[in-house]
Amino acid sequence: MANLQGIYYDGKTSKAHSVDIILNANTIQFDAKYADPQKHIWSIGEMEDIGFTASDTLQIKYGDFPHQTLILKGENARRFHQFYPELKKDPIFHRVLKGNLFKVVFASLFLLIGTVLFNIYVLVPYVSEKAVVLVPKQAEITMGERMWPLYEANLNINEQKSQQLNAFFEEVGFESQYPVELYVSDLEHVNAFAMPGGKIVVFQGILDLMDSWEELAGLLGHELAHVEKRHSFKSICASLSSYLLVSVMTSDVGGITAVILESGINVQNLVHSRSHEKEADEVSLAYLQELNVDPNGLVELFEAMQAYSENDIVSADVAQALEFLSSHPATANRIAYLTNAIEKTNKTNYPENEDAAILFEQLKQGKSIDAFIP
Amino acid sequence: MYLPTLINPILFNNTKFIHMNSNTTFREETGSTRLSNHQIRFDGTAGRYFGIWIVNLVLTILSLGLYYPWAKTNLRKFIWNETRLNDDKFVYHGTGQELFKGFIITYAALFALMTLVYFTNWGIILFYLALIVIVPFAMFGSWKYKMTRTSWRGIFFTFDGDFQEFLKIWFVHGLLTLVTFGIYGAWAWVKLRQYLFAHTKIGQNRLDFVGEGGELFGLNLLGGILMMITLYIYTPWFIKDRFNFAVNNTVIKHPNGEDRLISNLTGGKVFEVMIVNFLLLVVTAGLAFPLTFVRSRQMFTDHLEIPANVNLDLLEQGDIKQEGGNVGDEMVDAFDLDFDMGF
Structure with a gap:
């Protein structure tokens, strides 16, 4: 008491x-x-x-x-x-x-970093992957169409070449469940990207590196695989989730609205996960075999890009190339597994496609213009 | 052991209240008339703020954001419960569970709207239409929630406003603001604040707001011009003017009459706090943020007084039940429109 x-x-x-x-x-x-x-x-x-x-x-x-x-x-x-x-x-x-504040701080920092990594690399991609399947294709197509004007304005689209590229796409025999539209940009980026719902942009810079129509076919197969497998959409969902997470973390909930409204995501610089890239490579290979196109073109394209990034042609270009390559599985590694997969097919004779070759030569003409690097 | 509490922010205060403390420790139920005004003080320390911040951050991330309502509650509890009127702290009674409901509804609605914006042509129109209703709803709900969850000496704030009335004011004055290209905004702001205050009571004492839109407009205009001329050096004085306008026009109606709240914030004080905060942040590469948070908070609360005329020993709870819609609360945050009175 x-x-x-x-x-x-x-x-x-x-x-x-x-x-x-x-x-x-x-x-x-x-x-x-x-x-x-x-x-x-x-x-x-x-x-x-x-x-x-x-x-x-x-x-x-x-x-x-x-x-x-x-x-x-x-x-x-x-x-x-x-x-x-x-x-x-x-x-x-x-x-x-x-409690002891230092203990608290260290424990929380440790936990914090662990959680952020876990969320970004495991949870968010997993949830996005699962959730995306529920979204109807039409919604994805509409989304791509709504985003397109934002990109189109800065891409220096070459109308004539875009038509030729679409013709090439059909000539090779690609088919898609999405309304695929192809565009050629006059910019010298060594890159190509696919938007959700079927729009594919190929930069003149990467066309300049190519020596055969099979290489272009390989690239288009790769981008088409991104579309068909909904990789862009999945990545957008993942990065949007990350944005949401960061906003909530920093209590900047007001910012979420802005992020969503502006769409805030640059498809061009979208980092596909390595598993997406590998899947796209494999699917591209399958397309090429089905269409009776020499899949070595894809390998040659990677070899050309590897050589390009190793030679200091122009430093800015190297930076561009590295940017592209960094998000992909190590190029040497890709060349290896593709070569391996091609050898397994035991097929060496592929028919020549004259029309595709002509269209390809037309696409290669003309010079790319200096890219505006924001 | 750790720096922030060594630099106890209390040390920055004037020492007046410490004397006052010793005088008022033995306040008894004599209903004595006070000679000095009632003081408001913020006692929070940077160390405690940091503790709350870090726990909030970790749990919010761990839960993929779902902890946010609880995080917000923790922060509010810290702010309220470290704010002292004379010797007694305010108490925040809100809970994370209550806010969670509003949080989920807000985000579900936001998500639905965003989906429409993305996939349809008319979604954007709907979005703005929704915003027109959501914003006043958020302001109203947040104020009501905060007030009805706040007590001092066990006596709760109450709120008896009606959302339809508030919405009417919002529409009329919002429209006027729109057609005058924002010029009428100052009058609209005063009108909305006036409505919220006039329907808020602490015990039997009703608040009111008697500021004039014209005065606020003049203040903003003058402040804007002077800030431009002085390359924003005038900013602290502008902040002071805005704060004083908000405080000095707040009226508390009590049995002995009506009195205005008193602000004795000076431009020099704001200037000093801003400069020191800025230097602290620069020197510590931002790590001093808990200290600057506390200093900013104190700058406002510690210069707020309630006139001695108001007898704070005679507040009566009356016959009320705790209530308050909580959906609006989260919405305010989602749209970043917190309508805070400043304690």
């Missing part, structure tokens, strides 16, 4: 009542000095510490709304806590704030 001093508020008025508190095993007891004295007996299990953070003050809430409040300060609060360590309170904060 001990006596402590506190201040009592009855929940009816803001009048302060100084009280002497008697501490029993499972209850506390005090008299409020009204004109008509009232005896209060509170059981420990029904009291709640609502002081939250301030360590020198104890605020105890009791009863239903409007509840009564008992406040103890300084030594009184400390002794009360000693007597009733089991007093109900906001668990996590009292533990964190009363």
Whole structure:
């Protein structure tokens, strides 16, 4: 038994009542000095510490709304806590704030980094992969169409060559369940990309590197695989989820609206996961075999790109090439597994396609223009 | 052991309240008339703020954002419960569970709207239409929620506003703002604030807001011009003017009459806080953010006073039940339109 001093508020008025508190095993007891004295007996299990953070003050809430409040300060609060360590309170904060701060900081930083990595590399891609399947194809196509004007404006699309590329696509015999539209950009990027829903952009820079129509066919097969396997859409969903996550983390929830409205994602620089790239390579290979096109073109294209990135042609171009390559499986590695897969087919004779070759020669004509690098 | 609490922000305050503390420790139920105004102080420390911030961050990420309502509740509890009116802290009674409902509804609605914006032509129109209703709803709901979840000495704030009335004001004055290309905005702001305040009570004491739109407009205009001329050096004085306008026009109606809240914030003080905060952030590469947060908070709360005329010992709870819609609360955050009175 001990006596402590506190201040009592009855929940009816803001009048302060100084009280002497008697501490029993499972209850506390005090008299409020009204004109008509009232005896209060509170059981420990029904009291709640609502002081939250301030360590020198104890605020105890009791009863239903409007509840009564008992406040103890300084030594009184400390002794009360000693007597009733089991007093109900906001668990996590009292533990964190009363623990060793350095331990807390390091543990949280460790946990933080682990969680971010886990979310970005495991959880978000997994959820996106699963969720995307539920979205109807038409929605994906519409999304691509809505995004297109934003890209088109900066791409220097060459109308004539785009038509030739579409003709080439048909000539080789590619087919898709999406309304595929191909575009040639006059820019010198060594790159190509696919938008969700079937739009594919090939830059003049990568055309310049090619020596045969089979290489172009290999590239288109690769991009078409991205479309068919909905890779762009999946990646957009993944990066959007990451954006959402980051916004929530930084409490910048207001920013989410902006991100979604502006679409905030650059398909051009979209980083496909390596598994997406490998899948696209394999699917491309399957297309080429089905269409009776020499799949070595794809290998030659990778070899040309590898050589390109190794030779310092123009530093800016190298940067571009590396940017493209970095998101892909190591090029040597790709060449190896593709060569391996091609050898397994035991096929060496592929028919020549004159029309495709002519269209390819037309596409190679003309010079790319310096890319605007934002 | 750790730096932030060594530089206890309390040290930056004037020492007036410390004397006051010792005088008022033995305040008894005599209903004595006070000579000095009621002081508001923020006692939060940078160390505690950092503790809350880091836990919020980790749990929010771990839960893929679902912890956010609880994180927000933690932060509010910290702010409310470290804010002291005379000797007694405010208490925030909101809970994460309550906010979670609003959070889910908000995000579901936002997601649905965004899907429409992406996939249809008319989605964007719907989005703006929805925004017109959601924004006042968020302002109203957030204010109501915060007020009805706040108590001092066990006496709760109450709110008896009606959303339809508020919406009407929003539409009329919003429209006027629109057709005047924003010039009427100052009057609209005052009108909305006035509605919210006039329907808020602490105990039996009703608040009110008596600021004039014209004064606010003049303030904004003058502030804007002076900031441009002085290359934004005038900013602290503009902040001071805006704060003082908000505070000095807030009225508390009590049994002994009506009194305005008092702000004694000076431009020099704002200037000092901003400069020191800026330097702290630069020197520590941003790591001092808990300290700058606390300093900014104190800058406002510590210069807020309630006139001595208001007898804070005589607040009465009256016959009320805790209530308050909570959907609006999250919405405010989602659209970044928090309508805060500043304590």
